[in-house]
Amino acid sequence: xxxxxxxxxxxxxxxxxxxxxxAAAPAxxxxxxxxxAAAVWRGDALGRSVGTxxxxxxxxxxxxxxxxxxxxxxxxxxxLPQAGTLxxxxxxxxxxxxxxxxxxxxxxxxxxPPHAPGLLPHGIGIDxxxxxxxxxxxxxxxxxxxxxxxxxxxxxxxxxxxxRPEQLRRLQVHAAASAAPALLCRPAVAARESSAAPLRLLAxxxxxxQLQVDVLKRKxxxxxxxxxxxxxxxxxxxxxxxxxxxxxxPVSVVPSEAGHAxxxxxxxxxxxxxxxx
Amino acid sequence: MPALTxxxxxxxVAHARRSPATAVLGALPAALWGALSVTxxxxxxxxxxxxALAVWALQFTPRVAIAEAxxxxxxxxSLRLFGGQAALRERLWPGAQELGATALAWAPNALAALALAxxxxxxxxxxxxxxxxxxxxxxxxxALRPHGQxxxxxxxxxxxxxxxxxxxxxxxxxxxxxxxxxxxxxxxAPQTHTWVTLPERFEARLELPHRVDDASALxxxxxRLLLQLSAWLAAxxxxxxxxxxxxxxxxxxxxxxxxxxQLTVRTAEPTRAVDHLSRLLAEHLARVTxxxxxxxxxxxxxxxxxxxxxxxxxLPDATAGQEPLAHVLERLSVRLGENRVLRPLLxxxxxxxxxxxxxxxxxxxxxxxxxxxxxxxxxxxxxxAQPLRLLVRQHRPLYQGELQLLLGPQRVEGGWWDRDxxxxxxxxxxxxxxxxxxxxxxxLWVFQTRxxxxxxxxxxxxxx
Numbered sequence: 001x002x003x004x005x006x007x008x009x010x011x012x013x014x015x016x017x018x019x020x021x022x023a024a025a026p027a028x029x030x031x032x033x034x035x036x037a038a039a040v041w042r043g044d045a046l047g048r049s050v051g052t053x054x055x056x057x058x059x060x061x062x063x064x065x066x067x068x069x070x071x072x073x074x075x076x077x078x079x080l081p082q083a084g085t086l087x088x089x090x091x092x093x094x095x096x097x098x099x100x101x102x103x104x105x106x107x108x109x110x111x112x113p114p115h116a117p118g119l120l121p122h123g124i125g126i127d128x129x130x131x132x133x134x135x136x137x138x139x140x141x142x143x144x145x146x147x148x149x150x151x152x153x154x155x156x157x158x159x160x161x162x163x164r165p166e167q168l169r170r171l172q173v174h175a176a177a178s179a180a181p182a183l184l185c186r187p188a189v190a191a192r193e194s195s196a197a198p199l200r201l202l203a204x205x206x207x208x209x210q211l212q213v214d215v216l217k218r219k220x221x222x223x224x225x226x227x228x229x230x231x232x233x234x235x236x237x238x239x240x241x242x243x244x245x246x247x248x249x250p251v252s253v254v255p256s257e258a259g260h261a262x263x264x265x266x267x268x269x270x271x272x273x274x275x276x277x
Numbered sequence: 278m279p280a281l282t283x284x285x286x287x288x289x290v291a292h293a294r295r296s297p298a299t300a301v302l303g304a305l306p307a308a309l310w311g312a313l314s315v316t317x318x319x320x321x322x323x324x325x326x327x328x329a330l331a332v333w334a335l336q337f338t339p340r341v342a343i344a345e346a347x348x349x350x351x352x353x354x355s356l357r358l359f360g361g362q363a364a365l366r367e368r369l370w371p372g373a374q375e376l377g378a379t380a381l382a383w384a385p386n387a388l389a390a391l392a393l394a395x396x397x398x399x400x401x402x403x404x405x406x407x408x409x410x411x412x413x414x415x416x417x418x419x420a421l422r423p424h425g426q427x428x429x430x431x432x433x434x435x436x437x438x439x440x441x442x443x444x445x446x447x448x449x450x451x452x453x454x455x456x457x458x459x460x461x462x463x464x465x466a467p468q469t470h471t472w473v474t475l476p477e478r479f480e481a482r483l484e485l486p487h488r489v490d491d492a493s494a495l496x497x498x499x500x501r502l503l504l505q506l507s508a509w510l511a512a513x514x515x516x517x518x519x520x521x522x523x524x525x526x527x528x529x530x531x532x533x534x535x536x537x538x539q540l541t542v543r544t545a546e547p548t549r550a551v552d553h554l555s556r557l558l559a560e561h562l563a564r565v566t567x568x569x570x571x572x573x574x575x576x577x578x579x580x581x582x583x584x585x586x587x588x589x590x591x592l593p594d595a596t597a598g599q600e601p602l603a604h605v606l607e608r609l610s611v612r613l614g615e616n617r618v619l620r621p622l623l624x625x626x627x628x629x630x631x632x633x634x635x636x637x638x639x640x641x642x643x644x645x646x647x648x649x650x651x652x653x654x655x656x657x658x659x660x661x662a663q664p665l666r667l668l669v670r671q672h673r674p675l676y677q678g679e680l681q682l683l684l685g686p687q688r689v690e691g692g693w694w695d696r697d698x699x700x701x702x703x704x705x706x707x708x709x710x711x712x713x714x715x716x717x718x719x720x721l722w723v724f725q726t727r728x729x730x731x732x733x734x735x736x737x738x739x740x741x
Contacts (some may be wrong), residue, residue, distance in 0.1 A: 085719035088658040116633035131309035133617040139453030150600035233740040235655035
């Protein structure tokens, strides 16, 4: 019987710094069954995803996510300061990719009614969208759990502001049975609570068209820096004038008679002060 | 043996013409009989229960006959379809147990299978039939039962003892039925059967073993009926889109309770999956309050449609073990309400609140719904149900701070023909839409009303 986890001993790992040891392939992993070896990673290196991953459409985000994209078959928490502000700007490329692959996207309890014409530019056609109008927290949880348990939808995007950690753990167990990504939109204050989701992202609107994304939790070392992703709403770049594309330099086009033509937007610093791990 | 006496019906000749060696080699037998026996005198041994078991067994083979307190089925021709005897047994036995069967036996002929089932021996193929039948007690063959006393007095305890008696004397002293039954059981004489035929309409009844007060507890009884429904559908290659569960109240009910009630369950697609149907029924029954305890259940299939079987794929199936999404959504819409599990629909209207409509997910799209062109101008991902009037400071709209207008105006005018009869106003919209940016709330879609008495700003959507 091989030991489950590799324990470096003096004879085989003589005084090697941790970073170098992780750069070389860990010797003990070779002895493990492949399914176990795929799920084991060193704490200082970025883990690999066990299931399928879906490219996020943002190169900077893919580079820091285990497996290079959104994980399928696992919960992903999107922590937002306010529900309904930037979910589709962040996850739209993923949803479009899933719909292109023949999956259906189910929205559970969005804060406002979804607008089908507005989702078309993301690639989410009318045959691929389902809106579950679950109003109470219990209904949302139940509907999400049923969808994850069945495992037959392309992706689940659920707004669960009041879910407790043990409920998330239950959802995570169900999500592991399917290959579909399960995105949970939760308030930013939920970052203080523990969560069973293997990936937790905290997103804010940045200057211009940018989204500022903090990776709070992932399979790997904590990420210190904030990612700046350029994410204009889908469909907008096709029609906007060139001046609007210049990020961070907003242009006022307010029809006004007074002389306040330019509005200067302060740079928003949403960096958290304390780490939440 | 009333059910096995020769009648003017199809004749199924079953012989044990195989040598024992072929059974060992696993070659296909000329005839393979299964017997599903139930405990005599139990509730499940009633005529209707046996009929239900027989109808259920028709999904495996068209040759099903009812014997006393048992159902006999000839499955040699079905072995290949179901993937061999072990696979067939795996599908047959759990369902039969749910319908009340207590013993199962396989043998090269019907009477031997019945005798083995009564004796509790399952496999009648592992040895020559005579060596298996010889040690069985006399009671396993019904034709021997009237003579049990006499036979035991002359020292016969087993079938083998009786068989060793001289045939001439046996025929003279006892009736011819005894000798014929022995010959048939050992495969020396042919047997005839009355095959069970499938009823044209499905209707199954079940008397509950005890009174049920709670509607959701009816599911356990109804599942047995659904199992029969599913088998009936499988034998006809059909699926149901509507079925009705009727229940009759107990005789000791109060006067105002009425005779009983009924519940019709509809599905979007024809199906015969028992698990899905019983979960749907459970969701519906959870909302029912019974006026009085229920003693009797009846299930009818109202609408059935052909359900073609799909070919199996050689490639590994990515969706194996998953519940189809349509089934999950159906379950959600039963629990939450039909109008809360929705799919979108594009309508040709310039007013955004009318451009995207929603309909229940199970309903088909109306004709022409796919021909609607997408909007040329970007629209938000979320749209408020009612536009929210915004405060204005120095001619600027406010929403969680001052809004910065980025792109616009997009002029929308329409709906002068759309009259709200109750209030007498038209739903005429004359608006200038802008994409606005808020430091807190992200990108918003706001509009300014035109031509109104007092121009006002409204928030209508979020680009999210």
